[in-house]
Amino acid sequence: MHVLVVHNRYSSAQPSGENRVVDEESALLRAAGHRVDLFERRSDDIAARSLLGKVAVPLLVPWNPAVRTELTARLRAERPDVVHVHNVFPLLSPAVLAACADAGVPVVATLHNYTQVCPPGTLHRDGRPCTECVGSVAALPAVRHGCYRDSRLATVPLAVSLSVNRRRWWSGVDRFFCISSMQRDLLVRSGMPAGRLLVKHNFVPEPGVRREGSGEHLLFLGRLTESKGVRLLMAAWDAVAADGGVGVPLVLAGAGPLEAEVAAWTAGREDVRYAGLYSPEQCRQALARSVAVVAPSMARETFGLVVAEAMAAGVPAVAAAHGAFVELVEDGVSGLLHRPGDAASLASCLRRITAGPAANREMGRTARHRYDQDFSPAVGLERLVEGYRTAIAGRSGGADGAPPVGNTNADPRRGSRAGRKWGQ
Incomplete structure (x- = not known):
């Protein structure tokens, strides 16, 4: 299988779980014999931009037309089997979905957080849980509270992107990977299409060392x-x-x-x-x-x-x-x-x-x-590839568009253990 991974890498100044997941999943797929290529931007590169370039970054958050053009050309030239989208903030934007539509390539997207319903993606504000923007078309509460970096101005591009691209996400992605059943349930309640939301937990590489004794x-x-x-x-x-x-x-x-x-x-x-x-x-x-x-x-x-x-x-x-x-x-x-x-x-x-x-x-x-x-690599690979195949089959008319029952009706306390393998 040929997979093109789309990701805006977070700043290297802070550890990023999303960056790790992207790297580890890519390595897992390659080790299994799949071809994995990368289309990326790096937040580290913002610092090297001119003053005008830095000022323009917030304008690219809702839509980056240059990315659409570049990615469309690459997809038409390379024809991957599937595109796997991770993070698109701040330099890629949902324009990547338009590029995939232009080239007719199936899309899966991992939802690492709650950015589909919450501009900063945390569902957390002022030291407590917050769901004010869940179900809100314009995400105005986030702007009013300055939820991103405690700044109303910095929150505006995220709120705009959420509002104007909501339907594009929901219609342009063939399958969403939710990384917990709890996350999926909340997103379904917010109005996201339940038939496109699959639960696929992150896997963890074998550490090579285990605890001996009781610990220190x-x-x-x-x-x-x-x-x-x-x-x-x-x-x-x-x-x-x-x-x-x-x-x-x-x-x-x-x-x-x-x-x-x-x-x-x-x-x-x-x-x-x-x-x-x-x-x-x-x-x-x-x-x-x-x-x-x-x-x-x-x-x-x-x-x-x-x-x-x-x-x-x-x-x-x-x-x-x-x-x-x-x-x-x-x-x-x-x-x-x-x-x-x-x-x-x-x-x-x-x-x-x-x-x-x-x-x-x-x-x-x-x-x-x-x-x-x-959460082992073997389980992670199985679910990742099966998710790709489901998206490809759905685009080609080989599936009815609904995820397997065993996965979506999982026990909410135990993730996907009620239907450990998709299709059970």
């Missing part, structure tokens, strides 16, 4: 922002420390707006350490040495790569009981779930996950088994 620390691994629950975690950990601690330290690894605050909070303490930004290999080693990973996100995550990575290493997770985490973590079986936004509940779970080494190890074994079933 609790680990937060991610972007240091309030929406990821960093301040909540600090408050919960202070409560744990005030009660005498749990016998292992907390390690925070990552970068982001709260980096200075985290560094100041950890300074001079033995029970907590700020490790900075880890390399991929350091991440794998840190995960394999963890008692548990902590994912206290305030936002409703569409997936949660760090939780799946912990599963691969045989490590349980403590996660917020909302969003995709309720699909990834079976409370008391493969990890623990705490009440979202509740520091006392999180503190209780941190005490519990460290209190019983035997129970913790059993949770880790269960987590690894779940990884083998749902």
